Amino acid sequence: MTATMAGMSATNPESPAALIDQVKAGTAARTPLRIVGGDTKAFYGNPTSGEVLSTQGWQGIVSHEPTELVVTVRAGTLLSDLDAVLAEKGQYLPFEAPRFGAVSTIGGVVAAGLAGPGRANVGGVRDYVLGLQFINGKGEWLTFGGQVMKNVAGYDVSRLMAGSLGTLGVITDISLKVLPVAPAEATLVFELGQAEALEQLHRWGGQPLPLNASCWVKDATQPNAPELLFVRLRGAVAAVEAASERLVKEAHGQRMDNAQAGPDWAGCRDQTLPFFQNSSPEACLWRLSLPQTAPVLNVPYAQLIEWQGAQRWLWAPAAAASELRSAARAVNGHATLFRAGAEGAPGVARFDEQGPVIETITQRLRAEFDPAGIFNPGRM
Incomplete structure (x- = not known):
């Protein structure tokens, strides 16, 4: 096993005690916490406020086992640093998470659950999460999953954190499956x-x-x-x-x-x-998630289409929300207001409405993991 232990110092201890203490204090005082890594995706999701809880001090690659195609890394580790370590062994993260800034962290990558161009063929972030540790709203440091695919104890909980935008807990450590670079x-x-x-x-x-x-x-x-x-x-x-x-x-x-x-x-x-550069103050970047077989949509906006038709980006004003969401639902998809324009998007939800079953499950999960409701309230 090849292990790279980074930053073992007073500012980067063996356990995230400072994060746990901040969560416990926030719960006791009912103080909302805005969980951030590099804060490069602050635009994504509904605007939220609260006391900042940063994972940037919790960095380091705990272990990398090239022959097993597994890496375990602390949430505050820069994505660029992890990419560099993997590249040295001819490996990479196949889901190609977007890098919206130089300080993008792996914890933020998992919390956002966003994937790049190869998503339709190689899978998304949650498909590569083998296990993780996170702090729940009670200040408990919990472990789910493992470092190998056959260890399925709590596996679904690990994947559940991908795309949760910090609303269920503070991710501290993640074990990820990696792949060799293609010849x-x-x-x-x-x-x-x-x-x-x-x-x-x-x-x-x-x-x-x-x-x-x-x-x-x-x-x-x-x-x-x-x-x-x-x-x-x-x-x-x-x-x-x-x-x-x-x-x-x-x-x-x-x-x-x-x-x-x-x-x-x-x-x-x-x-x-x-395509992604638009100077119009009222223009918003919309992301439409559709079945791959969805036809051309009858909407009057320029598009960029990825994932063999499953992900479609377009620029439209916030006022087009109803039009776009109706068009997406008509083909069993949904629309997300990914980036609000310079004028903002007051009164327009960033995410499409969930069905009653999904909404019930979501509320139960939040009540279980964050009973005081302090983690990124309103983000989703």
Whole structure:
């Protein structure tokens, strides 16, 4: 086993006693706590306030077992630091969590549950969480799951924390499954309209191809810009080469140089592509989560489509909430107001309404883990 113990000092102790004390004090006084790591995703979810509880001081890679494809890391560890350690062993986190800033932490990654371009083919954050430790609203430091897939004790609770936005507890330590970097990668680009692109992706998705990610986009700032579908292949060298040759011929595409394509995929992951830059004060960035087979939506807004059709981004005013949510529900999906514009979005909920069954389960979970209701109240 290779272990890297980072920062064992007075400011980074063996247990998160300071965090536990802050939680206990908050519970006793009914003081709301705003849990943050790097605070790079403060825009995500409903605005919340409270005394800041920061995990930044709780850093370090506790253990990394390359042969077992497992890493255990403290929540305040920078995502960039973890990526660097894994890269040294030819490994990575396949869900490609968005990096919204240099101080993004792995605890924030799990709490937000956001994934990058390859989500539809490799899985999301919760699919790679093997176990974790967190502090509940009673100030108890609890452990769920383990470091191997066969250890299923409390496994669902571990996954439950992914995407909970800190409303159930303070994540302190996470064990994650990692994967080896693929031997080969190729990016193909096709000039296709949205309907054609979705049809092609659905056809390819049902075939034994090394598909890893897709992105369809039209540059809304350029009236005559082409509609482009980008497809990323990853896998064995022979499989990637054969698939590249076949798909280029089949859909009249081109193969991009990896040196050019790499930054573009990073920009898609981190939302730094031109599409994600909008200076209009009333424009909000909406995220529509739909079945992959959903058709082209009849909405008058430019879109960027990922995950073979399952994730669709668009810019629209907050006033379009009802229109967008109705369109998403019509195809069994939902719409999230991901980023409010400069004018804000007063009176518009960031997340779509939950069904009565899900709402009941959510309330019971919060009552169990955070009976005083102090963790990020109102965030979701």
